[in-house]
Amino acid sequence: MHEGQLSVTAETVRGLVDAQFPRWRGLPIRRVDGAGTVNAIFRIGAGLVARLPLRGGEVDATWRELRAEQAAARELAGRTGFPTPEPVALGEPGAGYPLPWAVQTWLRGVVATEQDPGGSVAFAHDLAAFIGAVRAIDTRGRTFDGHGRGGELRTHDRWLATCFERSAGLLDVPVLRRMWDRMRELPRGTAADVMNHGDLIPGNVLVSDGRLTGVIDVGGAGPADPALDLVGAWHLLDPGPRRVLRDRLDCDDRTWERGRAWAFQQAMGLVWYYAETNPVMSRTGRRTLDRIAQDIPG
Template identity: 60%
Template sequence: MRTETAHALLAAQFPQWRDLPLARVGVHGTVNAVFRLGDGLTARFPLQDQDVEAEAAAARELFGATRFRTPEPVALGVPGPGFPRPWSVQTWLPGTVTSENSHQQNQAFGYDMAEFIHGVRTLDPAGRTFRGQGRGGDLPAHDAYLESCFRAGEGLLDVPALRRLWAELRELPRESPEVMCHGDLIPGNLLSDGDHLAGVLDVGGLGPADPALDLICAWHLFDRATREAFRSAVTCTDLDWERGRAWAFQQAMGLVWYYDRTNPPMARLGRSTLRRITGG
């Protein structure tokens, strides 16, 4: 999305911000085109159809629920010239975006992630249950998607070995009840301040799910020793831990082939996660 288009939409719909500097950030994002607006705001323009009102509701629910910063919704925009979807304005969060290697040996960061997950789990589902789409429900429901990933991954990955691993992971039963989860704790959604977690982005997926879902960060972020420190702090069952590994596998398989040519950092994350899942 062009900066000029974003500026025109902001000027037309929110003239109070028309003179603030506007700059694209996070150019490797896959869900939103994000622009920093002045010192304290971000404008987010979905790259695919999204329910921005539901995202804002999730942001309001999570805001202030933990000691870690999360975005606060500020305004909702509507489609306009050059952009066909609703969009949003949120608060800007300071911090450095993490990567698959930036905190892999940092146990303090692992403890912060465990604390954040515990904080999210204290939220009241208020009668809600898993929405039935995406990660966080039943593992076998993703068989068809994984099959498409295996076919697309030929020549990029050791597909026969990964097929065998999925055949084992998909059989893992779930015994723990649903809890509130962030739903997408990948490095690109986590901000750091030195050794510590500073903030968490992309909170629109907040909702009830398999408690193993938020454990995916262990394989996206940490080496073996730091994973064990995180595991001790997050206090999960052995079965939930293995299901977290399965959800991380499901996500990583799609990252490698889908972004192989278009978004190298995301493809690199997928490869790194698969290496950790298979023994690294």
């Protein structure tokens, strides 16, 4: 999926686990197939999961990233009303793998890419409860750190220009450009940063029978625009349940429109970037853009 992507096998993980965590030597190692794009995922026995970064990078920088992710996971653990992964350990480079890696608890459930909860009103209520609980966590005076989504929309102009260029032949780019021209001007106003999960896409949401059963990939949680987690309204919900989510969170027009803009910014990158290498992610982006277009055609 990525240039210079690292190759990780079950044998590699077996070697890492046996050398560094001998108490788990007797536990089976099994790759988890899915649409994830950042880490190779392997189960360790029934209750643990190893996450190994797929993109090459500097060892020290990866240590910092993994420690930050674990800190974010600890902030959410037990505070949202829904299961989220909890940090267990950090592993060192070894067995032919060049970077640090992480172990966390395994959550049971089916990702929303496999069981679509889009038409479920009950799921919309659950998602609103999760977003509200995350927002209620104290930022401890922190604000958006400037990385990724969650600051000012217009700072993503260069990325969107790349997306429009690469999406020629895949999407109706002139229409999408006009949408972004309006979205990028949406004012942030004086709304203070609040805690967000930061990546509420279907692959990070666990469901069962139309209900939310857990949320994974929580390492990016942190202070950001209060509208950021509203991306789930378009990534995950059909129009009726989407309205339920909005009403439950009591969203004003300005916040709701920014949430839609953040969903647009994310979806535009999914379609072309993963068109050949991760069709599930590419289709996720297309569906989100279709839902947005139904809200604001042309």
